[in-house]
Amino acid sequence: MDLTILLGLTITFIVILITKKFQLFIISKTCSKKQLPFPPGKKGWPLIGETPSFVSSPKKFILDRMKTYNRNAFQTSIAGETVAILCGPAANKFIFSNENKLLKFWLPYSVSKALAQQNANPNSNSYKMADEIAHKFLKLDNIQKFVGTMDSMAQQHLDTFWVPSLQVKVHPLIKEFTFELSYRVFVEYFNPNLKSLKELRDPFFEFIEGILSTPLYVPGMPYYKALKASKIVQEKIFEMVEKRKNKMGNDDHDHDQIDGDLLGRFLMVRDEDGSCVSKEDIARVIVGFIFASFYTTTTTIAFTIAYLSKHPHVYDKVLQEQMNIKRSKGEGEQLNWIDVQKMKYSWNVICETMRLKPPSPGGFKEAITDFNFAGFHIPKGWKIHWSAYSTNMNPKYFENPEKFYPSRFEGSGPAPYTFVPFGGGPRMCIGKEYAKIETLVFLHNLVTKFKLKMVNPNEKIFYNPDPIPVDGLKVHLQLHS
Known part of the structure; x- marks a missing residue:
């Protein structure tokens, strides 16, 4: 076989081998990014999602889905957006400490428009x-x-x-x-x-x-x-x-x-x-x-x-x-x-x-980059909601949570990030x-x-x-x- 042809075939083989290895590297990296699942949950009806249930019964909405899907995070659709609802004091701390890092303030467009916010610069x-x-x-x-x-x-x-x-x-x-x-x-x-x-x-x-x-x-x-x-x-x-x-x-x-x-x-x-x-x-x-x-x-x-x-x-x-x-x-x-x-x-x-x-009932944010929380992957662009009910009504943080008992706020009061009305x-x-x-x-x-x-x-x-x-x-x- 001519030496030139042999050299050409060798170079071609090396190029293919390197290309394949590079593709496998890219695939492995892509897979590693997506190795964590999205939070469990359902989206509800087209366009309106689960908005009516969320608005009309927010406490039941949150507590039922924490029990059904996951106590730390689940997904839903509110106001036409995919929303990850992050629950518990760890979620509150994560959300509040990552403002303008992983998250930014967000309001549903319908609310923003009614409040004269939509054209603000x-x-x-x-x-x-x-x-x-x-x-x-x-x-x-x-x-x-x-x-x-x-x-x-x-x-x-x-x-x-x-x-x-x-x-x-x-x-x-x-x-x-x-x-x-x-x-x-x-x-x-x-x-x-x-x-x-x-x-x-x-x-x-x-x-x-x-x-x-x-x-x-x-x-x-x-x-x-x-x-x-x-x-x-x-x-x-x-x-x-x-x-x-x-x-x-x-x-x-x-x-x-x-x-x-x-x-x-x-x-x-x-x-x-x-x-x-x-x-x-x-x-x-x-x-x-x-x-x-x-x-x-x-x-x-x-x-x-x-x-x-x-x-x-x-x-x-x-x-x-x-x-x-x-x-x-x-x-x-x-x-x-x-x-x-x-x-x-x-x-x-x-x-x-x-x-x-x-x-x-809580507040909304928007993910400005991909991030992981509690074993779940949250993509950029998803909306995030923290809920007061996920901690306020949890007996782990408030004994007999349905009971009206003001003295529970005496002394040092509730544990950090369990009561965040503001x-x-x-x-x-x-x-x-x-x-x-x-x-x-x-x-x-x-x-x-x-x-x-x-x-x-x-x-x-x-x-x-x-x-x-x-x-x-x-x-x-x-x-x-």
Whole structure:
């Protein structure tokens, strides 16, 4: 055989051999990446997935699937997305500590659109300015200044809507109070215009009703109504921005009366180039803050009242703590931050309420890269959900989890990452202190004024996915003598 041909065949054989070895290497690497299985579970119906079950019965949804598939992780389909639900304190720690590393914040598009978030540009200067101002505004050193306002508003609300009645529907009344307070703090602190408040409140309540419904943009459907109402809310905020700008331009104003609320802060701040926060970003933050503050605190306050009315011995301990604070105040003297810090048992009661009736069932993230958790593979692009119910109702972390027992929060309290009503990590709820103060101040005024008794201790609760009492939580009132 010619030496040239022999050499050519040898080289060809070597090339084929190297190619085969390289292919086997690639295949082995690919297999090693996929050697872990996806979390077990099912996707449900086309398009809607298991969204209706998740929204209407979140506790049962989570606990049943943890039992059926895996106690650490399972997969489902929510809002048209494949979702891995990671469960337990290890999952909470993993999710909160990997923000912007393996995961990023995510909202279903239908919710994001209703909350005026869908067109936001996180890289814009206006977006960054808005978020920086908002975070500073909700820091404790600023929020504690509102304790007196919260106190006087709670007194006025109870005297106007509760005192004249022998029986009230707690849930709708608390919605009115928490919305008005949010409006004062975020939109118009000094001399609030009640007409403007109502014009914002009515469409806001309407869009809240349909924001988490099946996202069908069809006339007459709840989500269609929610988006129409959301647009009205944004337009109302745009109008308020222009009115405030004109007022600031025409009046000799007191600086403190301009930045008393969040809207004023937005309008006063300029960056190095003289640019200001856009009206779209102002609306984005204010809509988000009002939604988060009034929606979740309404749930917490309402169900705290329900539990107090059903557990007289707990009510008596809260009353004793709050009366000690009240006796330390002078006639007409308002509560302050020091008083709020003394409400330790009352806060335990509120925490136990949030454990049993979470104001938010959890949070969503998006995987920004492939990762493994608890023996399962999670691909990039999958959505991730952490659930309050996976720990709150687990007897391993909370003995007799169905029992209302506030004293479980005494001392060092629950184990780390088992009770996270405000999330954790870089995306921990920035309104935590606002919610805590508002809830405690309202509770102080309520128990020092009334004895409470549930009309129907077994009133049914439906979920959307937050708990909502079917009949508004009817309560008998009796003024303290």
